[in-house]
Amino acid sequence: MKKYDVTALGELLIDFTYTGTSDQGNSLLEANPGGAPCNVLAMLNQCGRTTNFIGKVGKDQFGDLLRDTLADLKIGMDGLCFDEEVNTTLAFVKTFENGDRDFAFYRNPGADMMLTETQVEEEQVKNSHIFHFGTLSMTAEGVCRATEKAVNAAKEAGVLISFDPNLRIPLWKDLQTAKEKMEYGLSQADVCKISEEEVEFLTGEKESEKGAQILRDRFPVKLLLVTAGAKGSYAFYKDMIVYQPSFKLGGTIETTGAGDTFCGSILHNLLERNIDELTEDDLKQMLIFANAAAYLVTTKKGAIRSMPTIDEVWKMIEENT
Numbered sequence: 001m002k003k004y005d006v007t008a009l010g011e012l013l014i015d016f017t018y019t020g021t022s023d024q025g026n027s028l029l030e031a032n033p034g035g036a037p038c039n040v041l042a043m044l045n046q047c048g049r050t051t052n053f054i055g056k057v058g059k060d061q062f063g064d065l066l067r068d069t070l071a072d073l074k075i076g077m078d079g080l081c082f083d084e085e086v087n088t089t090l091a092f093v094k095t096f097e098n099g100d101r102d103f104a105f106y107r108n109p110g111a112d113m114m115l116t117e118t119q120v121e122e123e124q125v126k127n128s129h130i131f132h133f134g135t136l137s138m139t140a141e142g143v144c145r146a147t148e149k150a151v152n153a154a155k156e157a158g159v160l161i162s163f164d165p166n167l168r169i170p171l172w173k174d175l176q177t178a179k180e181k182m183e184y185g186l187s188q189a190d191v192c193k194i195s196e197e198e199v200e201f202l203t204g205e206k207e208s209e210k211g212a213q214i215l216r217d218r219f220p221v222k223l224l225l226v227t228a229g230a231k232g233s234y235a236f237y238k239d240m241i242v243y244q245p246s247f248k249l250g251g252t253i254e255t256t257g258a259g260d261t262f263c264g265s266i267l268h269n270l271l272e273r274n275i276d277e278l279t280e281d282d283l284k285q286m287l288i289f290a291n292a293a294a295y296l297v298t299t300k301k302g303a304i305r306s307m308p309t310i311d312e313v314w315k316m317i318e319e320n321t
Contacts, residue, residue: 257303
């Protein structure tokens with residue numbers, strides 16, 4: 001038995017979301033704990049999984065808030081570090097009427113970029129069933145080396161590797177480097193959750209199925225999952241392509257964390273299955289569960305504190321399928 005079901009490495013930050021205006025006409029902002037890798041862990045915790053986060057926050061009031069949030073939600077913090085000089089990363093999220101978002105980051109630098117190789121304990125990765133990472137931990141040289149160290153440790157120990165490209169264009173110095181790091185992640189991953197926009201960015205293909213096939217021909221990903229927003233999601237596995245439409249029940253407030261909720265749900269299901277022996281029905285059931293969880297998180301603001309419980313997900317599935 002391993003200590004952790006899933007260990008994730010990457011950014012932990014504050015998402016400031018607009019909540020209206022004050023009596024004086026000033027914008028009101030809500031400080032929502034976030035960061036894609038930790039969002040994934042938050043969903044896994046709701047499914048009863050043991051988790052561990054590797055990353056860095058500032059030794060400031062926001063870092064304290066994030067630490068307290070992880071402790072409150074019982075997300076593992078064995079790999080959490082604090083930076084004495086660089087502040088916690090902040091993101092300001094503007095939500096449009098259709099639920100899509102625009103991000104403005106205060107991260108030049110941010111504490112998440114300051115994680116070093118020496119602060120990554122390989123045994124935490126090796127003592128996990130799944131290791132999950134994204135590309136934001138590859139936007140600076142030092143934290144990129146830390147990420148590669150963790151990936152290598154996972155490979156060495158035979159840990160299942162999960163990757164989410166999570167392209168955030170404003171955080172890259174140039175798009176060629178972003179593409180190279182996304183391709184590195186795909187070259188290492190057993191499982192990849194990728195959006196249809198990211199598929200197009202990497203392949204130039206607007207059609208998800210054609211783009212996914214290009215990626216599968218180039219990279220050894222065993223299970224490729226493509227999210228298509230309100231349209232639903234696809235699973236590409238061996239010679240199978242499984243599509244599952246999304247739940248369209250209204251009530252969407254914002255889409256922050258939807259992809260991470262989807263990813264966490266898939267990893268939860270993979271912990272119960274052998275990735276080398278998935279059936280078409282396995283893939284369908286995994287997509288239904290992940291789509292339902294992703295929908296539920298869009299009915300609330302923020303991500304880490306907004307994850308649905310496993311009972312809420314199953315109840316929604318039972319009532320709407």
